[in-house]
Amino acid sequence: MELTEEERFNLERRTYDCPPTLTDNQMLEFCQHGFLVLEGVVPDEINRRTFAYLEENTYFEPAEILKEDWFVDNVILNPQAAGAVRSLLGKNFGLPVMMSQHRVKCPMSGQSWHRDAGSKWGPELNYLQVFYYPQDTPEAFGPTEVLPGSHLFNASARYMSHYGNIRGSVKTTAPAGSIFLTVYSIWHRRSASTAEGLRHMLKYNYWRTMPPERDWIIEPDFNFEAADYGPNRFQSAHMFYWLCGKKEEFRWIGGQGWPLRYGRGPNYKPYGAPSAPPGDW
Numbered sequence: 001m002e003l004t005e006e007e008r009f010n011l012e013r014r015t016y017d018c019p020p021t022l023t024d025n026q027m028l029e030f031c032q033h034g035f036l037v038l039e040g041v042v043p044d045e046i047n048r049r050t051f052a053y054l055e056e057n058t059y060f061e062p063a064e065i066l067k068e069d070w071f072v073d074n075v076i077l078n079p080q081a082a083g084a085v086r087s088l089l090g091k092n093f094g095l096p097v098m099m100s101q102h103r104v105k106c107p108m109s110g111q112s113w114h115r116d117a118g119s120k121w122g123p124e125l126n127y128l129q130v131f132y133y134p135q136d137t138p139e140a141f142g143p144t145e146v147l148p149g150s151h152l153f154n155a156s157a158r159y160m161s162h163y164g165n166i167r168g169s170v171k172t173t174a175p176a177g178s179i180f181l182t183v184y185s186i187w188h189r190r191s192a193s194t195a196e197g198l199r200h201m202l203k204y205n206y207w208r209t210m211p212p213e214r215d216w217i218i219e220p221d222f223n224f225e226a227a228d229y230g231p232n233r234f235q236s237a238h239m240f241y242w243l244c245g246k247k248e249e250f251r252w253i254g255g256q257g258w259p260l261r262y263g264r265g266p267n268y269k270p271y272g273a274p275s276a277p278p279g280d281w
Contacts, residue, residue, distance in 0.1 A: 028229070038178060065202075088243070090209070090212060092210060119184055123235070146187065
């Protein structure tokens with residue numbers, strides 16, 4: 001990917017902008033689940049080059065790779081990944097300043113469930129935790145396991161480590177060149193591996209620099225009040241409204257109020273709905 005002079009200038013400032021690629025419904029799905037997997041988006045040549053780099057540079061934080069144009073252009077600024085980041089974090093999002101290498105000699109037992117240090121609970125999405133697999137990572141190589149929706153739980157890390165297998169968790173098995181984005185506070189762990197060999201994975205963050213607004217791909221027929229906000233509807237609706245720059249319009253009165261869904265026709269406004277009469281919220 002050939003960068004323009006302006007793009008390279010912004011890169012030196014550690015910010016980047018590009019067209020957003022996610023729609024309203026995809027943004028809402030991210031609010032519900034807390035992660036998005038982009039399979040095989042990095043070219044094979046770059047995956048092989050990254051793998052070779054990590055074989056030679058075995059330390060935990062190989063931040064020098066962020067100075068390699070071939071890596072920045074194809075991984076950090078990967079069009080599919082950057083477009084999704086742009087949708088979630090807005091214009092001129094901040095680029096990674098640290099790089100962590102999760103190098104595992106397989107076979108190895110799995111980790112305990114945890115959320116990384118510095119996690120904050122709430123509807124704000126000001127940074128993303130991102131993982132990149134430069135090699136095929138099937139279940140035998142112990143891919144990262146995530147618990148969908150767990151970013152919406154206000155739980156201390158010390159209360160989650162004793163859990164074992166949890167129904168509904170997802171192992172992020174993926175081919176080489178896959179990138180997956182997560183809410184920083186999502187519950188995750190390295191799953192157990194049974195194969196022999198080295199598994200490489202890189203982890204880094206992107207950052208918000210602009211106030212949130214609904215400037216991704218807008219679906220004209222998207223209905224805020226009738227949308228399905230999922231099983232943790234109140235928390236995911238709060239996050240979605242915050243991302244849209246509509247935090248002042250989000251009114252949660254609790255109980256059986258909005259965003260609980262009702263089947264009473266298109267004109268019915270449940271208590272608490274943003275457009276309901278003032279007496280109904």
